[in-house]
Amino acid sequence: MSESYTYAVARIRANELALFNDQAIEQLLAAKSYEECIRLLQDKGWGGMEANPTAESLLAEEREKTWALMRELVPDLSVFDVFLYTNDYHNLKAAIKLVCTGSEDFGLFISHGTIDHRELLHAVQERDWGSLPDPMRGPAEEAYTALAQTRDGQLCDIILDRAALDAVYAAGKASRDELVRRYAELTVAAADIKTAVRCARTGKPMDFIRRALAECDSLSVSRLAKAAAEGLDSICDLLSTTDYADAVEVLRQSPSAFERWCDNLIIRYIRPQQFQSFGVGPLAAYILGRENEIKSVRIILSGKLNQLSDQSIRERVREMYV
Template sequence: MPFPAGSSLSTPNSPLSSKGGNILSHQIKDIDYLSISTRIRAMENRLLTRERMDRMIDARENGEAMKILTECGYPEDRGGGLEGVLAQARADTFRDIAGAVPDPRLAEIFQLKYDYHNAKVILKAQAVGADPERLLLAGGRYDPRELLEGWRREELQGCSEEFQRAMAQAWTLLRESRDPQQADLLLDRSCYQEMERLAKALGSPFLLGYVRLSVDVANLRTAVRAARMGKEGDFLRRVLLPGGNVSQQTVASARADTLGEVFQSGPLAQAAQLGAKVALPGGGSLTAFEKACDDALTAYLAAARMVPFGEQTVIGYLYAKELEFTAVRTIFAGRAAGLDGDTIRARLRQTYV
């Protein structure tokens, strides 16, 4: 189901809209972020600290834990449960930041993954004749239900050309191969390529560094999982993503026990050392390795807190909110499973503040 470039899907947050897609007529400078940077410093005071997370973990009931979220600026539960609260908070965050920064594409870097998640859900549901709506996530550049309806009508105007092309190619691949993993990989590649394009267009070395480190994290995780399944070499060359600090060829050529050497000079050194251990037979749980990967990204972005004003403060805050949403899910999932406080705390990632 390919879509011509002129097809139509109306979305208010489209990167091709007059607000989101035009190249600004002046060179953006750090001083242009002075106002939003000042606001963000104040907003950081409402982020979930470790102390607030501890209170949520130790709360006697979920209602008490939810109250702590409202103290941090989250909306009240209006019947959608925790996911409804998080979806609203996510949408509010992106809308607020996009309307306050010199170029709203800065927020889109963090919205892309929701669009591509929704693309995967829509394509897989169509392939098996299922209804995808309950699995769609809000927070992307495009309204998920409008995206679904646009796909069904073969009209996707407003979506980026990369996104339209990726959905069409992934659908063709899914129909021909019957392999959802291949379609997912194609969409993942497009997602990271769009992130890289936006980061370069915004002229932010800090943002581009985040994108490249994100690719490295994804590739390191893939390499470790592949090694645990006994799949390396040619398989890795097909599934690794381009655009990282460490090339696909370098990662694919490494043995499981030498992954630590491949990443030893960068921020993933500790994670790679753990990955090299768990990649081997009997190497243990992936939990500590996964946590080290996430913590490496957090450590990189936490450097933004040392910058008084500039796009770094915005990027750091948006990542902090994403990290926070994950922490909230981890806490409530642990509570629902009846886990003790120490076990839940062990699963939490490093905090931004």
């Protein structure tokens, strides 16, 4: 099985040469304006033929390049579904809110899911839950009912956010690749911690917290829910006894500092894939490295557009894969 990716890994090695390193990020940070930053990105080959791209169109083009490469290299993209389930559930959430509120689509849907967003929208419009993948049916109907009957958008959100994490975790558990399994574990654990902190800061009751948290091996969800009900100090005390003890300090700083810590943790974990010659791992790591790169460029562009200080932007930028 691993030998079937030998050519693909060789191609990935060539593409990794174009990934941004710390020096490239520093060049973008040194740009004096948003417009200069866009020009620098275009000089580095980002974007398509558009003369004056917006940040969103430029980043969308780069994400499409990543997946076009994967479609070229890998005959069965389902090995990467674990990275796409959150997009599916985001689009399902958008479809439910559009149908329940009668709103127009103002770009709520995002690309690169395992299901076309038009299929999700049609299923919600027709209440055809049976046309959805089995794991999605129950949460879709429950979330729709919650929003349609109670107008409780927050309840709709936690039902689908939890279902998305469950889907990611199940895909990770089913994968034969250690990187994919570890990615799923870290993703769900980090999401649970972020949810627990939000619940602690907003004083959510235990039943709400427990419903929002997804099961994973590296954290006791029952203990995390109890800690969240008690407050941030209890969450930090609990985490200090787990694999995520290093997160305690950044959690006390700010939510954005913790998100950066989570992303950097994944990047540090996948870096050794640069030295692997076989298997799907190097391809998966490239996808994650590219997503991390795109996220950092988005942070820089947003900071330049809003005239934040270089130091403020730098504190939010993620570590690079290469």
